[in-house]
Amino acid sequence: xxxxxxxxxxxxxxxxxxxxxxxxxxxxxxxxxxxxxxxxxxxxxxxxxxxxxxxxxxxxxxxxxxxxxxxxxxxxxxxxxxxxxxxxxxxxxxxxxxxxxxxxxxxxxxxxxxxxxxxxxxxxxxxxxxxxxxxxxxxxxxxxxxxxxxxxxxxxxxxxxxxxxxxxxxxxxxxxxxxxxxxxxxxxxxxxxxxxxxxxxxxxxxxxxxxxxxxxxxxxxxxxxxxxxxxxxxxxxxxxxxxxxxxxxxxxxxxxxxxxxxxxxxxxxxxxxxxxxxxxxxxxxxxxxxxxxxxxxxxxxxxxxxxxxxxxxxxxxxxxxxxxxxxxxxxxxxxxxxxxxxxxxxxxxxxxxxxxxxxxxxxxxxxxxxxxxxxxxxxxxxxxxxxxxxxxxxxxxxxxxxxxxxxxxxxxxxxxxxxxxxxxxxxxxxxxxxxxxxxx
Amino acid sequence: xxxxxxxxxxxxxxxxxxxxxxxxxxxxxxxxxxxxxxxxxxxxxxxxxxxxxxxxxxxxxxxxxxxxxxxxxxxxxxxxxxxxxxxxxxxxxxxxxxxxxxxxxxxxxxxxxxxxxxxxxxxxxxxxxxxxxxxxxxxxxxxxxxxxxxxxxxxxxxxxxxxxxxxxxxxxxxxxxxxxxxxxxxxxxxxxxxxxxxxxxxxxxxxxxxxxxxxxxxxxxxxxxxxxxxxxxxxxxxxxxxxxxxxxxxxxxxxxxxxxxxxxxxxxxxxxxxxxxxxxxxxxxxxxxxxxxxxxxxxxxxxxxxxxxxxxxxxxxxxxxxxxxxxxxxxxxxxxxxxxxxxxxxxxxxxxxxxxxxxxxxxxxxxxxxxxxxxxxxxxxxxxxxxxxxxxxxxxxxxxxxxxxxxxxxxxxxxxxxxxxxxxxxxxxxxxxxxxxxxx
Numbered sequence: 001x002x003x004x005x006x007x008x009x010x011x012x013x014x015x016x017x018x019x020x021x022x023x024x025x026x027x028x029x030x031x032x033x034x035x036x037x038x039x040x041x042x043x044x045x046x047x048x049x050x051x052x053x054x055x056x057x058x059x060x061x062x063x064x065x066x067x068x069x070x071x072x073x074x075x076x077x078x079x080x081x082x083x084x085x086x087x088x089x090x091x092x093x094x095x096x097x098x099x100x101x102x103x104x105x106x107x108x109x110x111x112x113x114x115x116x117x118x119x120x121x122x123x124x125x126x127x128x129x130x131x132x133x134x135x136x137x138x139x140x141x142x143x144x145x146x147x148x149x150x151x152x153x154x155x156x157x158x159x160x161x162x163x164x165x166x167x168x169x170x171x172x173x174x175x176x177x178x179x180x181x182x183x184x185x186x187x188x189x190x191x192x193x194x195x196x197x198x199x200x201x202x203x204x205x206x207x208x209x210x211x212x213x214x215x216x217x218x219x220x221x222x223x224x225x226x227x228x229x230x231x232x233x234x235x236x237x238x239x240x241x242x243x244x245x246x247x248x249x250x251x252x253x254x255x256x257x258x259x260x261x262x263x264x265x266x267x268x269x270x271x272x273x274x275x276x277x278x279x280x281x282x283x284x285x286x287x288x289x290x291x292x293x294x295x296x297x298x299x300x301x302x303x304x305x306x307x308x309x310x311x312x313x314x315x316x317x318x319x320x321x322x323x324x325x326x327x328x329x330x331x332x333x334x335x336x337x338x339x340x341x342x343x344x345x346x347x348x349x350x351x352x353x354x355x356x357x358x359x360x361x362x363x364x365x366x367x368x369x370x371x372x373x374x375x376x377x378x379x380x381x382x383x384x385x386x387x388x389x390x391x392x393x394x395x396x397x398x399x400x401x402x403x404x405x406x407x408x409x410x411x412x413x414x415x416x417x418x419x420x421x422x423x424x425x426x427x428x429x430x431x432x433x434x435x436x437x438x439x440x
Numbered sequence: 441x442x443x444x445x446x447x448x449x450x451x452x453x454x455x456x457x458x459x460x461x462x463x464x465x466x467x468x469x470x471x472x473x474x475x476x477x478x479x480x481x482x483x484x485x486x487x488x489x490x491x492x493x494x495x496x497x498x499x500x501x502x503x504x505x506x507x508x509x510x511x512x513x514x515x516x517x518x519x520x521x522x523x524x525x526x527x528x529x530x531x532x533x534x535x536x537x538x539x540x541x542x543x544x545x546x547x548x549x550x551x552x553x554x555x556x557x558x559x560x561x562x563x564x565x566x567x568x569x570x571x572x573x574x575x576x577x578x579x580x581x582x583x584x585x586x587x588x589x590x591x592x593x594x595x596x597x598x599x600x601x602x603x604x605x606x607x608x609x610x611x612x613x614x615x616x617x618x619x620x621x622x623x624x625x626x627x628x629x630x631x632x633x634x635x636x637x638x639x640x641x642x643x644x645x646x647x648x649x650x651x652x653x654x655x656x657x658x659x660x661x662x663x664x665x666x667x668x669x670x671x672x673x674x675x676x677x678x679x680x681x682x683x684x685x686x687x688x689x690x691x692x693x694x695x696x697x698x699x700x701x702x703x704x705x706x707x708x709x710x711x712x713x714x715x716x717x718x719x720x721x722x723x724x725x726x727x728x729x730x731x732x733x734x735x736x737x738x739x740x741x742x743x744x745x746x747x748x749x750x751x752x753x754x755x756x757x758x759x760x761x762x763x764x765x766x767x768x769x770x771x772x773x774x775x776x777x778x779x780x781x782x783x784x785x786x787x788x789x790x791x792x793x794x795x796x797x798x799x800x801x802x803x804x805x806x807x808x809x810x811x812x813x814x815x816x817x818x819x820x821x822x823x824x825x826x827x828x829x830x831x832x833x834x835x836x837x838x839x840x841x842x843x844x845x846x847x848x849x850x851x852x853x854x855x856x857x858x859x860x861x862x863x864x865x866x867x868x869x870x871x872x873x874x875x876x877x878x879x880x
Binding site: 031033036138142143146147148149166188279282283284291294296299301302310315318319322323328333438439440 | 459463467470471473474475476571576577578579582583586587588589590591592606628630657716719722723724731732733734735736737738739740741742745747748750751752754755758759762763764767768770771773878879880
């Protein structure tokens, strides 16, 4: 069986680019047997053409001149893997204008400029495939767009940043503090030298924007998403939470209610220890999705890394080459911003349970003061944890957990609590998320 | 936006058929918005045209005359949902000959006659789509065939029968014996009145045959699969296993080694309590897959039921209508039986760890007798559990766990143990499966 040859050009020869080149070069026979397509790596573009890489390209393939890719009419697919937003956007637009379909893993770019790029693709009669942009090798985008296509998706709860999950897992299991856990993640290659995009929650928000766009069928903008990172998480709160039955995870949450209002947020979340997502440890990702027909489905795997991400990129290349991506991309209709904006639930209106930790002076009357403020804001308490302290005059942690309350009420109460003389440091507030689980 | 109309004929108006009809009738607008396709239910065939159903069809749609579907050239897709093998095979062949693509949830039929049906489809230039045949609403077939297409899949471990998992979960968590747990499963609708196909492991084997065919690219026959059901599982063994750190699951296992030899088996399996599959409780399914690039991925959800299965059927209808199924079906190349047979590892040659329970007379010398037989068969023991018994003359359970050993050696040892006068009943033997898990 001699397959149809599909010529591929790669822009960006970093870690993922090397993984993609490796898969195409080493597995061409295997892929041809399975798909009837002969993938051919025809051009690799990178500004750095000299550094050694873990994969050996055929001579003459690597160049810093993107013109040699753009002008080569025989190359059908351009794979953009340089990351970032400005140069990458320009490259994707030029690839589309040159009549090439685009495959990308660039979540930041799609989260920020996806709608513009999708429009450009439609205008050029091309498609953009982006399975690798979310959750690495887990075929989550294809699942939402094809396997679950008959479902009205009402909610998703994802652990979509392996760096944060690795850090929080180690803080939980080994009692490390944040800086220790971050250093270990960096040493193991699970965190970048500059980890801010991961730990501040932005990376998770990029993925949430992409996933909820296609799941809910809305043009989602990054500013629709409330974002809180894990930088200020203390091991004390992780320990107190664990005592109360919770593990801390950075969750990306998208919920759609019956009026089609959408709540989108990324924040540290205490979730029940025995829930499926609580057990996702280390650098792994998992996404729990609720569909109207299918109920709950969970997808689990490696959300990053050279070969898992390359697996998704090459799957997209094949899907594009077979023509399947074009068909589904043609129907990527997202309700425009003008219709969406009014449906976004502001964080102040979000209802959640809360974990609140106060450092208070161990003296008579403190509980009464706290109770009064909580009652004045009509917040209902579900639990209190106070260990015996060192005695009068010392500072002790008091943890309060609440029943579901609107964020704005809790924010007001926190402000009043912070103003109390007996509250010695800024109150800590972490949301408790009762991640739904399908039972029998 | 007015979409392309796709006419669908349904054969089989039972539980799943009603779910499919409901989704098509009620969600046509939603599906059209997402896919550009207007699904139209044009004909429903069932021998029973009178019983009330939970979905109301437009007048005149339901008939017992399949000729009215076969002869209607405007109907592009025939959905076979009658189950069973003989009549269903005939119907699928007639649908294909009438120029219709086929969508089916019929795992028994595909496991037994899939190769013949695929061949008939190829000859008629049609395709067969069968996402709903395995693991209900979990899009596992699409994941293997598209999302993971660039991976050499080396192993899969699945909980693919919700009935068995529900029974074993209840035996574990509530200490029920098998018949109690089965009765409860029947009462809750998780087991059929005649549950034999589920509990004897055959249903799991059907799914394993389909999943490993497409994952490994081989024509797999049912006789390649070693099958053991859960009918003889006792709550005592579940309790002893739990004491030793294991939960009992009915696993469907497909493993491919570096020489492309394949081991296929369905049997009760003790797996470590803290493994991901051990935590899959109740009627849920989960499948853990290992791919050369992606590493471990796990898919979890409802493996059966009206709407989850209908979700997969309708996803397939859409995939067929968009033309995507045809493309991938064209390349469904499975190595023929002549090349496959010699690669199937016989159960006697399979290496596993084992849990062996003996009911022995509580008298001096018994341990020496057991130890001698075990040593003669060169079986290495990893653990022994014997609780204090009622005293000399009584019967006590002795549990032995082994390191990895070839099945044939263990079979021989069991035979000798069974012949001992001091062993009072047939030895119980359950495999311990060290399900691999990707760690950091």
